[in-house]
Amino acid sequence: MYGGSNPYNYLRHQHVKTLDVYKVLGVSLDSILKLVLEEVTPKPEEKKALERAVSDIIRKLLDVRDKHGWSYDVMHLGSTARDTWLSGSRDIDIFLAFPLSEDERTLEEVGVKAGIEVSEGRYELLYSSHPYVRIEHMGFEIDIVPCYKVSNASQLRSAVDRTQLHQRYLKEKLTPRLCGEIRLMKAFAKGIGVYGAETKTRGFSGYLLELLVLYYGSFLEAVRAASRWKPPIIIDIERYYTPREAREVFDAPIIVVDPVDRRRNAAAAVGRQALSAFIAASSVFLAKPSILFFKPPQRRLPNEVSEHIAVVVFKLPKAPPDVQWSQLEKACSKIRAYMEEHGAQILGSGFWTDEVDTGALAFKLASWQIPEARVHYGPFVWQREASMKFIERHLGREDTAEGPFIQDFRWVVVKKRESDVLKVLKRLLSDSSTMKSIGVPSRIAGSIEEGYKLFTEKNILELKGTRLEAFLTKVIDRTPQYVRWGRRDLNPRPPALH
């Protein structure tokens, strides 16, 4: 798609991966950003195709409105509308803005009907604060979302209504240069894996990244600032609050007061992990800039896995992606806690879904074997009745390995337990009622009990080449890729080609 004159393509072809070589070739940080910008800015053909699709769908939506006598305005919102979208993106947001006098049921019904009517039969019904319709149209994926038409935050009835305010606010401030800086910022966030506010990522929304660039003035200044961030971070473009007030209103590690709605933290969805990654990656990027931050190579499973790992793959009940991700997250943390209670030392865990019908939970263990003895503390020796009961409960029992004996004024007993963690896990997974009792969401518990496939280091390479591969690489090795790209600069060596 891009010409051979682009040195990035040339170097990528040569498997050249770090800035050392760019430096040798005379490629500076500025050049990197220029190259990336060229890559991520939609080409004229791409823009034209988008514009055609947008005007076509708007026309259709106005036609069905007029045909049925409906009362909405059609608005093109989001990054495609403000020219901050990344080349290759195919997502278009079209909002049907109803007058505030319209009742909510009509809004929902009409919104869905209109979406379906322009879809040529292929549509998906989704749900955010209202139901909305997703269709494929002229090569783009178009969300048709009903909302109320509002002019300020006091009129907001639901989260989707706010989108038009964001649009108006940004349209006023953005310049073509800033749009480019935003594209760099989005590409950077995407490259380091923190782009997206969904449960899946708990990262930075497109709007939040736009605000950061607006606030700091450019991609590079935003990254410089982020490399110095220390939570709690407070950004309040419209100066609605003092920092102390902001901290009191919003309890979060990063607070970005929404300029169109002072009651909202635009960074509320940002989790500790994404925030940490953003700070760390900014730091490393400045120390050792590389194109790889924007275009990370795909990760592959190694040829051999020596880590102790258990991956449970099962049929996931149908649900909206955010529900799927958050239920998986809960299942993962509950099962992990259960294994830890049974003595397992868990180094890490993760969860994944294709957002359709497959779910996966992964656990990385320090060892499959745990000591079969577990120390259990009882009452103090001066608690006479409790001591007698403790002795009676444990002395000479089948599962008592030693004791009761006295240690530091207390009765203590050593109990036997299952030393094979895999057995503990399998027993749990075969029993949905135990899973439910420890807090695993019941739909997931039931689904796992019905059947799951278990992969350990012995057979996990069977998953090479499947959709799970990228996820598994991150479970096996959580080292952020940007740490490796940045490495040479941390330990300077004479460039090989100098």
Next chain:
Amino acid sequence: MYGGSNPYNYLRHQHVKTLDVYKVLGVSLDSILKLVLEEVTPKPEEKKALERAVSDIIRKLLDVRDKHGWSYDVMHLGSTARDTWLSGSRDIDIFLAFPLSEDERTLEEVGVKAGIEVSEGRYELLYSSHPYVRIEHMGFEIDIVPCYKVSNASQLRSAVDRTQLHQRYLKEKLTPRLCGEIRLMKAFAKGIGVYGAETKTRGFSGYLLELLVLYYGSFLEAVRAASRWKPPIIIDIERYYTPREAREVFDAPIIVVDPVDRRRNAAAAVGRQALSAFIAASSVFLAKPSILFFKPPQRRLPNEVSEHIAVVVFKLPKAPPDVQWSQLEKACSKIRAYMEEHGAQILGSGFWTDEVDTGALAFKLASWQIPEARVHYGPFVWQREASMKFIERHLGREDTAEGPFIQDFRWVVVKKRESDVLKVLKRLLSDSSTMKSIGVPSRIAGSIEEGYKLFTEKNILELKGTRLEAFLTKVIDRTPQYVRWGRRDLNPRPPALH
């Protein structure tokens, strides 16, 4: 030695061990105490032999004094002097009391010379606050200890001087009945393993037990009180302090103000373990009295050891027993801490010496294998310089299993380590400089490096029948024996013979 008319002997012969049977036979708590008292009270022949030995040694010491023109008084002190010794005991304390005008060097020289001169050539030179002489004489082991003759605490020059004050104080208070009660108390403390103030036991001295009986009035009342003790326990017979003052002056879990010296806690040597055992055993004894509390059966190694256990046996450098025990204690705790730092989960540890030339350290482990992965926490992501250093130190290194990665705002790395605890232990034991650096006393470190024998569960039964056996039984199973004797009463069943 004791007649067949003693039902205790009869029952012992029949391997009858608990009071259930005494109850069936009509043997009450009173009868038990009567039987025990009969056992522990020295027989007339025994007393006569003791008196003969004492008057003989006193005569000899006076003879050498007069011969040389020395200036001491000879005093017979301790339990044999106040008739509170246990039948079978062979220890006699003879003090040579010098006038306060005597200078210390003369006192030491004369004391030692006199002891050697009456010893018929077989003596041992020992050291408490002064040097003293231990001799064998007419079947008894006699300590000949030089001290100053004092009449009250203000004149005390050393701990041994206090003994004559104890003697005077107790002689005034004791009656034949109380002497019997003290014998019961000593036998009880001995039976449950807390008799003796030495480092080896950190338990109750004979004098302390005498004070407890004096204070509570009888063995049984003392045990009843002890069963209700909760630290800090304060006993101040002469009422020198208010309880609050006593707690301020003495920082200890049990405070028994010495009636002859208000500055001294007569229970200062009592450790948490012995105190706990005394409280717990008193409780169980009252719930289920048994002769076994006074005459515990000898413990034997089992026929099979499945516990994970390491016993290091080595030549112990010559030193006074208290020094040997406390150096072993230190070595044991330091080596234990070292293994724990290396990931071992240690369920218990112990140390032993024959007080001559053999030392032993024992460790009981939950497992010989530990996970080869260890999580190591680094700086927070906003600590930029430290983060870069951390990444540089760990990324791609031989002993890095995973990471660095980010968890909860921090850099984390998983490091590899030795997973075989036995290897960790052996490496340590072969290297006295490492042992010294972690705080193992240097004489012990050097001695172990020169050579040791290691026993694990695989070969520990080779030690059956050796002097280490009783010690090892307690390492393998720390359950106090009195808990087992008391058990039936905690879980009442119909008596089998009723």
